[in-house]
Amino acid sequence: MTDQAVEREVGRARLRKEDARLVTGQTMWTDNITVPGLLHLAFLRSPMAHARVERIDVSPALRRPGVVAAFSGRDLADGLGSLPCAWPVTEDMVLPAHPPLAVDEVRHAGDPVAVVVARDRYAAADALEAIEVDYEPLPPVMDLEAALAEDAPLVHSDKGTNRAYVWPFEAGEDYETVRQRADVVLTRRYEQQRLIPNAMEPRAVVVTPLAASGEYTVYSATQIPHILRVMLSTVTGVPEHKLRVVAPDVGGGFGSKLQVYGEEAVALAVARKLGRPVKWTESRSEGYLATHHGRGMIQDIEIAATREGKLLGLKVDLLADMGAYLMLVTPGVPILGAFMYPAIYKMDAYAFTCTGVFTTKTPTDAYRGAGRPEATYAIERIMDELAAELGLDPVELRRRNWIRHEEFPYTSIAGLTYDSGNYEAATDKALALFGYDALRAEQRERIERGDRVLLGIGVSTYTEMCGLAPSRVLRDLRYSAGGWEAASIRMLPTGKVEVVTGTSPHGQGHVTSWSQIAADVLGVPFEDVEVVHGDTQAAPQGMDTYGSRSLVVGGAAVHRAAQKVVDKARKVAAHLLEAGEDDLEFKGGVFSVKGSPEARKTIQEVAFATFTSHDVPDGMEPTLNAEHVLDPENFSYPHGTHLCAVEVDTETGHTRIRSYVCVDDVGRVVNPMIVEGQVHGGLAQGIAQALYEEAVYDAEGNLVSGTMADYLVPSAADLPEFVTDRTETPATSNPLGVKGVGEAGTIASTPAVVNAIVDALRPLGVRDVRMPCTPERVWQAIRAARKEAAA
Amino acid sequence: MTHISVTVDGTTYEDDVEPRLLLVHYLRDRLGLTGTPVGCDTSNCGACTVEMDGASVKSCTVLAVQADGSEVTTVQGLARDGAWTPLQRAFHEHHALQCGYCTPGMIMAARDLLRENPHPTAEEVRAGLEGNLCRCTGYQNIVRAVLAAAEQSAAPAPAAPAQEVTA
Numbered sequence: 014m015t016d017q018a019v020e021r022e023v024g025r026a027r028l029r030k031e032d033a034r035l036v037t038g039q040t041m042w043t044d045n046i047t048v049p050g051l052l053h054l055a056f057l058r059s060p061m062a063h064a065r066v067e068r069i070d071v072s073p074a075l076r077r078p079g080v081v082a083a084f085s086g087r088d089l090a091d092g093l094g095s096l097p098c099a100w101p102v103t104e105d106m107v108l109p110a111h112p113p114l115a116v117d118e119v120r121h122a123g124d125p126v127a128v129v130v131a132r133d134r135y136a137a138a139d140a141l142e143a144i145e146v147d148y149e150p151l152p153p154v155m156d157l158e159a160a161l162a163e164d165a166p167l168v169h170s171d172k173g174t175n176r177a178y179v180w181p182f183e184a185g186e187d188y189e190t191v192r193q194r195a196d197v198v199l200t201r202r203y204e205q206q207r208l209i210p211n212a213m214e215p216r217a218v219v220v221t222p223l224a225a226s227g228e229y230t231v232y233s234a235t236q237i238p239h240i241l242r243v244m245l246s247t248v249t250g251v252p253e254h255k256l257r258v259v260a261p262d263v264g265g266g267f268g269s270k271l272q273v274y275g276e277e278a279v280a281l282a283v284a285r286k287l288g289r290p291v292k293w294t295e296s297r298s299e300g301y302l303a304t305h306h307g308r309g310m311i312q313d314i315e316i317a318a319t320r321e322g323k324l325l326g327l328k329v330d331l332l333a334d335m336g337a338y339l340m341l342v343t344p345g346v347p348i349l350g351a352f353m354y355p356a357i358y359k360m361d362a363y364a365f366t367c368t369g370v371f372t373t374k375t376p377t378d379a380y381r382g383a384g385r386p387e388a389t390y391a392i393e394r395i396m397d398e399l400a401a402e403l404g405l406d407p408v409e410l411r412r413r414n415w416i417r418h419e420e421f422p423y424t425s426i427a428g429l430t431y432d433s434g435n436y437e438a439a440t441d442k443a444l445a446l447f448g449y450d451a452l453r454a455e456q457r458e459r460i461e462r463g464d465r466v467l468l469g470i471g472v473s474t475y476t477e478m479c480g481l482a483p484s485r486v487l488r489d490l491r492y493s494a495g496g497w498e499a500a501s502i503r504m505l506p507t508g509k510v511e512v513v514t515g516t517s518p519h520g521q522g523h524v525t526s527w528s529q530i531a532a533d534v535l536g537v538p539f540e541d542v543e544v545v546h547g548d549t550q551a552a553p554q555g556m557d558t559y560g561s562r563s564l565v566v567g568g569a570a571v572h573r574a575a576q577k578v579v580d581k582a583r584k585v586a587a588h589l590l591e592a593g594e595d596d597l598e599f600k601g602g603v604f605s606v607k608g609s610p611e612a613r614k615t616i617q618e619v620a621f622a623t624f625t626s627h628d629v630p631d632g633m634e635p636t637l638n639a640e641h642v643l644d645p646e647n648f649s650y651p652h653g654t655h656l657c658a659v660e661v662d663t664e665t666g667h668t669r670i671r672s673y674v675c676v677d678d679v680g681r682v683v684n685p686m687i688v689e690g691q692v693h694g695g696l697a698q699g700i701a702q703a704l705y706e707e708a709v710y711d712a713e714g715n716l717v718s719g720t721m722a723d724y725l726v727p728s729a730a731d732l733p734e735f736v737t738d739r740t741e742t743p744a745t746s747n748p749l750g751v752k753g754v755g756e757a758g759t760i761a762s763t764p765a766v767v768n769a770i771v772d773a774l775r776p777l778g779v780r781d782v783r784m785p786c787t788p789e790r791v792w793q794a795i796r797a798a799r800k801e802a803a804a
Numbered sequence: 805m806t807h808i809s810v811t812v813d814g815t816t817y818e819d820d821v822e823p824r825l826l827l828v829h830y831l832r833d834r835l836g837l838t839g840t841p842v843g844c845d846t847s848n849c850g851a852c853t854v855e856m857d858g859a860s861v862k863s864c865t866v867l868a869v870q871a872d873g874s875e876v877t878t879v880q881g882l883a884r885d886g887a888w889t890p891l892q893r894a895f896h897e898h899h900a901l902q903c904g905y906c907t908p909g910m911i912m913a914a915r916d917l918l919r920e921n922p923h924p925t926a927e928e929v930r931a932g933l934e935g936n937l938c939r940c941t942g943y944q945n946i947v948r949a950v951l952a953a954a955e956q957s958a959a960p961a962p963a964a965p966a967q968e969v970t971a
Contacts, residue, residue, distance in 0.1 A: 028896055035904030036892040036911065038839020038879040045838035133833070135822070213843050213851060213905040213939050264841070264905030265939050297844035520903030520940050686899045690941060694902060697942035721848040721937075729930040729943035758942075 022529040022539055023749070026686035029525045030544075031518075034262075041261040043217035043234045044294045051219075052081055054280060054293035055137035057127040057144050058302060059119035062155075062373040062714020063168070064148035066117055071127050073143040079136030082287060083129045083144065086114035092282050094248045096338070097273055099240075099493040100345035102369075106178040109169040109371075111338040113248070113275030113282075119148070120168055120337035121375050122716055123302025128279055130291065153373045153714035157311055157332040160370050168337055168371035177335050177369035178344060182351050184363045185426045188317075191326040191362035195317035197402055201395050205310040205387045206784055207334065207708035209301055209718075210380045211726050212519075214264020216304055217294040220280045224288035230257045233277055236266040237557040238517055240494070242549050244273040244341075249281050260547035263519035267698070268379030269304050270519065271559045272341050276303070298720045306708055307380020309334035310347060312391045314354070317362075322403050324414045326362035329354050329391065335369045336376035343378045344369050345492060349478070350384030352427040356392045357436055357476050357652060358414040363426045373714050379559060381698050382756045385477045386763055393473045393764035394771075394781075401775060407472045407768070408440065408449070415474065422745070429478055431650045432745045434678065436474060439740045443654040443676040446736055452658050460776050465664050468671070469773025471657040473765035479561035479753035480649030497644040498562070499554035500570035502531060502578050504637040506624040508617025510535060510542045512574075515555020516567035517547045521755065522687045523563060527571050529683055530749070534575035535616055536602025554642065561649065561753025564683065569747040570643035577639035582619045585637075588630045589614055589622060647746035649753045653677035657765040661773040666792030668704060668770055670733040675765075677757055678740045681750035685739075688754050692737050695758020701727050702759075703766035705785050725785075778802050808872040812837060813881025821868045827861075828852045830868035831878060839880040840908055843937070850936030853909035854878045860916035862909075862935070879908035890953040891915060900949035902940035910936050914950045923954055 034040055071083035096111040115124045127144050131137035152166035159165055160175040168175055185191075192198060219232040229251055235241050238258040246253040263270065276293050284291045295303060313330040333347040347367045355363055382389075400407040416423045418435040425431060449470070456468040481487075482496035499515040512531050516523055528542040535542075545551050556566075579599060586604035587594045590612050597604045605613040614622075619637065622628065626635035655675040661668050675692065682688050705725040709717040718724040725731075743750030763784070770786050771779060778798035782790055805820040812835060819834060831837045831854070842864055843851030852863040855877040863876075882889045891911050894900070901907045910933065917924065917932035924932065929950045930943070938946060 029899065031904070032896040032901060035901055035907050036879075036888065036895050037883055038837075038908050040839065040841075040904065042838070042841060042905070044842070045832070047836075134829075135824070211939055213849065213903065213937065214841065215843065263903065265903040267939065294842075297846065297849070522902070690899050690902055690945060693942035693944045694940045695942075698939070720846045721844040722846040726848075726937050726939065728934045728937055729947060730934040732930075732943055734926070734947075735942065735944055 022533045023683050025529065025684065027525055027529055027539060027684055029522050030528065031522060031524050042214055042264060043219055043232050043261055046219045046232050046261065048221055048290045050289055052130050052132065052289050052291045053134045053137045054283065054291055055129045055141050056125040056276065057141045059115065059122060059124045059126060061119060061148055061150055062122050062153040063151040064119050065151060066115065066119060066126060067147040067149050069126060070145040073145060074129050074140040077136065077140040077143055079132040080140045081130045081132065083127060083140070084283065085127045086112055086116040089114055089279065089282050090116055092249060092285070093278055096275055096278065097244045097247060097341060098339040098343060100342045101491055102180050102344045102348050103178045106344060107172050107174060107176065108339055109172055113278040121373050122714055123375060124337065125275060128283065130283055130287065155372060155710060155712060155714055157334055157370045157372065160372055168373055175371045177339060177371055180348055180367045182365040184428060185360070186362040188326050188328050188362040188364035192317045195325050196320040197399065198315060198317045199395060199398055199402060200315045201398060203312045203314065203391050203394060204783055205308040205312065205390065207309040207377065208307045208380055208702060208706050209708050209724055210267045210269035210304065210307055212265035212267055212269050215295045215297055215300050216270065216274065218277045218280045219290065219292045220284035221290040222284045222288055228255045229281060229284060230259060231277065231281060232259045232261055234263050234270060235260050236263065236270040236517055236519055236559055238547055238549055239515060239555040239557050241273055241277065245278060245281055248273070248278045251281065251285065257550045260517050266519045267381040268307060268383055268559060271379050272305055301719050301724065302375055302716060305340055305376050305378040306336065307377060308387060309377045310387050312387065314391045314395050316395050316399055318399055320403065322405050322410045322413050324358050324360040326360055327355060328364045331367040333367055333369050334374065334377055335371050336374045337371065338376045340376045340378045343376055346377065346379055346384045348384065348490065350388035352429055352478060353385045353388035354392050355426045356389065357416055357474055359416060360426055374710060381695065381759045383560065385756065386699065386760045389473070389475045389477065389760045390764045393475065394768060397472065397768045397771065398780065408444065411472065411474050430647060431476065432647055433742045434476065434650060434652050435740060435742045436652060439652065439676045439678050440474060440654040442738060442740060443656050443674055446676065446738060447656040447672065447674040449656065466660050466662050467773040469659045469661060469769040469771070471765040471767065471769025471772055473655040473761045473768065475761040476650050476652035477757060477760045478648040478650060479756060480565035480645055481560035481562045482648055483646060484644050494556070495644065496556065496566065497642050498556050498566040498570045499640065499642045500567065500574040501638065501640040502574045504578060504620035506621055508537070508541065508620050510537055512542060512544045512571055513552045514544060514546045514567050514571060515552055515557065516563040517555065517557045518563065519558065521558065521563060522684065526564065526683045526687060527568060530568055530571050531575045534572060535578060536600070537616065561755040564751050565649040565747055565753050566643060566645050568683065568751065569749055570641050572749055573643055574639045574641035577641060578637060581639060582616050582637060584633065585619045585623055585629055586614045589628065645747065649744060649746065651677060651679045651752040651754060651757045653757065653761060655761040655765040657769040659766065659769040659773055661770055661791060663777065663795055666788035666795065668786060668791060670766065672736065673733050674736040675761065676738045676740060678742050679754040679757065680744040680752035681741060682739065683751060689737055691754045692758045693735060695756060696735055696762045697727065697732055699759040699762030700732060700766055703763045703784055703786060705731065707785050806869045808869055810871045810874055810876060812876045813878055823867065823869050825868040826864055827866040827868050827871050828863035831863060837878055837880055840878045841905055843905065848937065850913055851906050851909040853912040853936065855912055855915065860913050879911055890956045894949040894953035894956065898945045898949040898952055900941060900945040906936060906938040910938060910946060917950065918954055918957065923958065926951060
């Protein structure tokens with residue numbers, strides 16, 4: 014083993030250790046788990062958006078074959094508290110009760126009212142129809158602005174308002190004063206449609222009780238086994254140390270499994286009541302009602318600038334659709350966005366207000382990007398509008414306002430300290446790859462010759478805050494937990510390595526990347542490292558996976574723990590070699606005495622020596638282990654430049670993405686193959702918001718896009734080939750120099766696509782198209798603009 | 805109950821099943837072949853794709869009784885003595901999976917695609933996999949993997965290594 018061979022693990026496109034079982038079907042999804050005597054749950058859900066439950070009788074279900082038990086919300090109310098909201102964003106936030114099974118009132122279509130327990134999933138589903146419920150309809154609350162009217166019907170009548178909170182934020186100079194000296198002030202309204210996250214694995218939970226000792230194991234398709242353990246303990250009263258939570262193979266999350274769900278709490282409650290193991294797996298259509306949605310905001314944004322295109326101020330008024338209840342981080346999602354509207358730009362004043370609004374819809378919560386895609390969309394859209402207003406190229410307008418690379422670290426007007434970045438380099442590279450000037454020339458030609466298919470170019474220069482998060486900052490934001498991550502490393506007697514991480518991967522490839530990090534520090538082969546995760550018994554401490562945090566917090570913790578292992582090993586090696594610690598070199602997994610390289614001990618030999626502990630320094634604990642719990646000193650700020658070229662058929666409204674180029678800067682890269690994959694997936698979801706996806710409700714509160722047949726998750730045929738590249742400006746806030754990458758593609762791509770569509774249609778007078786930009790909406794926008802021009 | 809005889813991944817099973825039992829639930833819940841997952845209830849996602857009598861089917865839209873007398877191949881029946889098929893290898897080598905939930909269906913659908921069109925273009929791969937959804941990869945590496953597998957299948961077969969797990 015040479016030094017070079019082990020030193021280069023970080024930065025190398027290692028194929029994934031995870032793949033072997035996934036490509037052969039030897040997986041352990043939660044729904045695969047079965048145990049003797051397993052019972053199956055099915056939930057009866059409200060068909061109405063809002064109603065009083067006048068009467069409910071579950072007893073007829075008990076007479077159905079195979080049914081073991083059935084419970085209404087009232088039957089389980091004694092042992093079940095309210096589902097948690099961990100982010101009371103203001104002191105006076107309205108926090109309604111959220112029973113896991115509704116008791117007196119249902120507040121969105123899909124709100125569960127009863128659960129059937131049966132011998133198999135078919136019997137459980139069959140028995141639901143036998144349950145009798147009398148609903149007294151109440152008025153649905155669907156529109157965000159109407160919900161805030163004085164006489165609006167209330168989602169939670171005991172609260173007296175549909176306003177969950179108002180969260181104001183001001184920074185820099187007084188916005189109104191700054192606005193006075195602006196040459197140009199533009200005001201726009203953008204709508205963030207509701208989205209359904211659509212992780213490919215539906216949610217599922219299995220609870221196995223050890224009734225005699227009151228211990229329970231909860232297997233759940235979750236992103237957050239550790240948080241779930243604490244929260245389920247709180248909700249059900251099962252003491253935390255009697256709960257083991259396992260996230261087995263988890264098939265994607267995108268925020269939708271960053272949640273403490275009613276079904277998880279009910280499954281635990283039922284298993285406790287019956288002393289029997291239970292399983293619940295949602296159907297996809299059920300999940301569309303019961304798994305939280307994302308986005309759902311109305312953004313009023315105003316930008317003030319000089320004639321030369323220098324930004325002076327920005328004002329944002331946000332209405333954020335909470336849905337019917339405040340779930341784990343529902344209220345905090347738009348607040349994460351609050352800090353991102355100023356993006357990469359310098360300005361003198363920033364004023365922001367967010368009003369959280371209850372509606373009779375499925376609750377919203379984190380969906381890939383969580384607040385930051387919305388913010389990036391609004392600022393990048395209005396930057397293009399401002400460029401058009403000033404007659405400037407949109408890239409040039411950005412250049413005139415962004416933070417220059419020599420100005421880092423830079424504290425943004427919103428108070429975030431961006432540690433590093435180089436917007437010029439990423440943009441220059443992207444422009445070259447894209448062929449920007451040639452495409453602009455073609456765009457002009459098409460307009461001149463009156464082509465029915467117009468070309469549009471969309472720009473998005475984004476940054477985002479991720480790597481959640483410094484615990485003290487979370488305190489200041491009134492978030493109820495910390496943002497640290499734990500790692501421990503055990504060197505086994507045979508020299509193999511176990512890395513235990515508190516992150517909980519569900520597609521991100523942590524096993525591979527953490528192996529690379531540990532192998533480099535310890536000087537052991539990649540293949541000799543195993544990574545343990547996703548089980549509170551095996552990995553007892555952690556803050557789990559979301560917010561592009563895993564590498565920058567969890568991976569950095571692995572790095573630090575591995576360094577601690579080396580520190581201890583050095584002491585042992587010095588003892589064994591009868592040398593001073595300072596006289597030792599450590600390279601490629603070998604300690605050697607400077608100047609006499611034949612005097613050497615491998616780290617594997619040291620591990621064995623600590624295992625026998627026959628001859629270690631006096632007072633030293635046996636074994637070679639170390640732990641590190643890392644609280645990050647800052648957020649992580651990836652950035653990049655995304656360019657999209659679209660061809661829009663002005664007669665049909667059809668949009669075709671002709672090319673998509675992105676250059677992202679995610680700092681130092683551990684595994685470029687995995688990073689590229691994260692970018693691809695992020696792009697797909699961001700483009701899907703721009704073109705395809707929307708959770709549509711009718712006026713009565715029915716989810717019209719209620720199945721996968723009605724909600725357009727794009728297929729391979731709907732997406733283009735992406736050109737991705739990187740610049741590499743190392744982060745200075747963690748020793749690996751890494752930045753988050755999981756959400757970047759989603760955050761950047763939506764405005765790039767819509768900017769391109771509007772850019773294509775601007776000669777026709779179109780200034781906006783509401784997302785998703787379906788052919789019909791594009792066609793209507795063209796028609797409306799032509800009518801306006803003719804009038 | 806209806807009596808059926810189905811051969812799955814080379815083993816013949818005799819069972820009495822409810823006529824309404826879906827093939828995918830028969831595979832998963834009765835035979836314990838959980839390599840084939842369920843991703844939706846409207847036959848849109850294709851996660852449950854298997855091969856039945858030489859053609860790919862979505863096993864959530866086939867009743868177990870319809871598979872009576874049939875030969876079914878699932879993702880679990882592809883590898884022989886631990887040696888992966890070119891598609892399995894290509895998915896691994898081209899990072900065509902992240903969470904991996906769609907992967908069994910994606911591989912089975914791609915097999916069918918390559919059987920019908922052994923030398924597809926990228927566009928043809930995209931069109932051919934339209935019935936299989938992936939939420940993680942953005943499809944780009946899936947397309948790469950299928951094209952690579954097609955190329956490899958066209959080339960003279962190399963001596964297959966016993967197992968390829970890492971690079």
